[in-house]
Amino acid sequence: MDIDQLVQPERVHRRVYNDPEIFERELEKIFSVTWIFVGHVSQVPNPGNFFCTDIARQPVVMARHNDGAVKVLFNRCGHRGAQVVSPESGSAETFRCCYHGWEYAMDGKLLAVPQPRGYEESNVRPGDPAYGMAPVPRVAEYRGFVFASLSLTGTSLPEFLGPIASSIDDMVDRSPDGEIEVAGGIARHLYHGNWKLVFENLCDGLHPNCVHQSSIEAAQQQDDAVFSDGAGEIGVRQMRQNGAPWEFWENQVGSWAYQFGHSYLGDYHDDAKLVAARFDPSFADYFKAMEAAKGKERTQEILGVTRWNTNIYPTISFMSQFRQLRVIRPVSVDKTEVLGFCFRLKGAPEKMFHDTIRFANITNAVASPVLTDDLETYARIRRGLTTNGNDWIAMARGLGRDTEEADGGRCAENGLSELHIRNMFDAWSGYMVA
Template sequence: MTIEITASNVYDLAPADLVQDDRVAGRMYTDPEIFELEMTRIFEHTWIWVAHESELPNPGSFKSTYVGRQPVIVSRDRKGAIHTLVNRCRHRGASLCEKRTGEANGFTCPYHAWSYSLDGKLRGIPYPEGYEGVIDKSELSLKRLRTESYGGMVFATLDEDIEPLEEFLGDVKLWIDRFMKQGGGYPIKVLGTHQFTFGGNWKIQLENTTDGYHFPIVHRSWMASVDAETADMMSFMTDPEAVTHDLGNGHSVAQMVPEHSDLDADDGTEKLQDRFDELIADLRAANLSDSAIRKVVLAMHGTGFNLNLFPNVSMSAAFFRVLRPISVDRTVIEHVAIGPDGPDEVVGPVNRARLRVHEHFQGPFGFGTPDDAEGWDRVQRGAQGAPEMPILVNRGAAREKPSPEGWTTSHVTDETGMRAAYAQWKQMMSDD
């Protein structure tokens, strides 16, 4: 049964009743109580992206990050296994690691020097004389989260009973496989990251990744700043082949440039852009074959799609975008630049060029990110008014149809991806 949202009942309805097939309540962006429920019902009960395997290249490599609001350390032990450990000493609760990335033999608490191995086992306690017969070190390992990987993407969860990661990803696995082809025949690695905070709810950004409708409006200045070939490539508003698929479990994919969805499907007719002539010359000087050069250069813009993984990471064309909720109206965004991992004479020039492309749109002074963030801020400010008025997510609802694979599909400018995410949100936020 659908419950009508009105000015008189908007604050009385259960969270799950705030999501309808074609609209959601603005209260979902502004209510601190809903935010607290999200942190437990969603972020502590699903798979959360925590790292790319390239960020943990060696035994002893680590990365500090968060699962929801819980601080964690992702580490690679001496046998190569990856662990996700709650960043909290078992003695008096101090954080063990404040460094974002690095290499270590283990983790030592700066307060009383309790030390832990890379897999979280309690290794040593200074002045142990007071602990005889009081504690058993084997019972005081760091809290370890269930951790699984697919395609180099590392996920962790606080829910020990959750389904396996690959089951949660489902048909997303095909799109992860395609996304990783942008290495041009080489594996993908993280080149660098940058963070910023916007004054809005995390779901506002979640909506954005597969929202093709905003692109020519918000990113007009970027379209004016690029060459005609790139602008033409991204003019997908009237392309009937540009579509968004609901992949299940809240995941979705928007194919802005369908012909670049699978970078292996190259018939050799597409012209390499003139803007990459210098890069092509560098690759020829490195004795790369013409076919290998073509594969690398065609991937310079990344893939032709944005893949949204509920709830906290997107694989967006040529980078990862990670969201971390801080409060009901504050969210940290991390942009992760990626590129091929191979011999320096090849990947050096490629990754320098990819970083320039990344900076031009995704960078903190680029043409894309500041405009997106301004839009997200405005949604948060506007949502404070008339809380009974809905946030509409109905664009294209009447023209959705199943794809040959069985995915609910509509045009790339439609809000199919948002409806997919909110259906998963509704399910996870339901009392039953």
């Protein structure tokens, strides 16, 4: 069966989740072509700071050069090919390869070769780009979010983001100082399943009531005093809200999809601001700081944006309400690594950042009573799809009921639609068949 037959309007062939050849093709046709999130500028605030990650399974390093620019380099020595930078992050004056000591600047330029005698008759010289750490072909930034592409040509980052850039705005605008920073370390986990599953899950309003039932019930049994006190509030609120009635998901939670596979789910914490304002004095301080910095009207406008997770396909999913971001890194057809970042809003009370960390632990961490349900589900999908009884996976919910938006996006019938999945496969087919 050809690639272009694997995706149909309401279903998709199981091979897209479990065929190693398809996975290799995704690395080549999607991850090596499009814009991939590398990191946030706050991870490299000063010259010499670096952060290592990968693009299409190739190690790269994001570094702040002496001239202040953020560079993204292939993490590979110009001599005999060793990975040069090995800690995930840190600070250094130069990068020095462990093998024979070749030294590089933060822009990848070869600075020095120990014992240069012996290279006289060759082209090996400091400064020769052929022997440097090569820069990744394209790097671009949007409001502190650094993206890179392994392809020299193609869509620009502004074109690629399109209207979904407004979700990044939503994250950054919530900072009274207009800046956010990654803080509190990076939490990571590996799950047994294909990388696409997590994107499908994060905008899936249909699953919480079922898969997260145990934590919903536990939270519903909590006394309201726990619900409203500073310590338990976020976790209990989140778990209770996962159990919002069907009518709520149908009538009050929307879902929107855009070109290139991007989408977002509407916020389903209708009570979020009310509860925070009522019970949390730090929220009142935050409100004041926002009004002082941006004025009443603009503050209302910023805090009036109600989005839950935004997926920027195929690398990140993030959420402004509790300042979380997940980076999705495909490892193999049935293994995926997820990095969890928390952001601090500069100029906001420190208590809000504590809430951010607590939210990460309660819902996004491997010991959380919420994420573990989703991980179990991914593993079951991986096993279920090995059966020969049925080759197809449905993504039909809400089909034919989307409406066109003025900004070029599509609005789903409601928060239970599978529009975001169909939309990702539209993009997937475009990349894979190209």
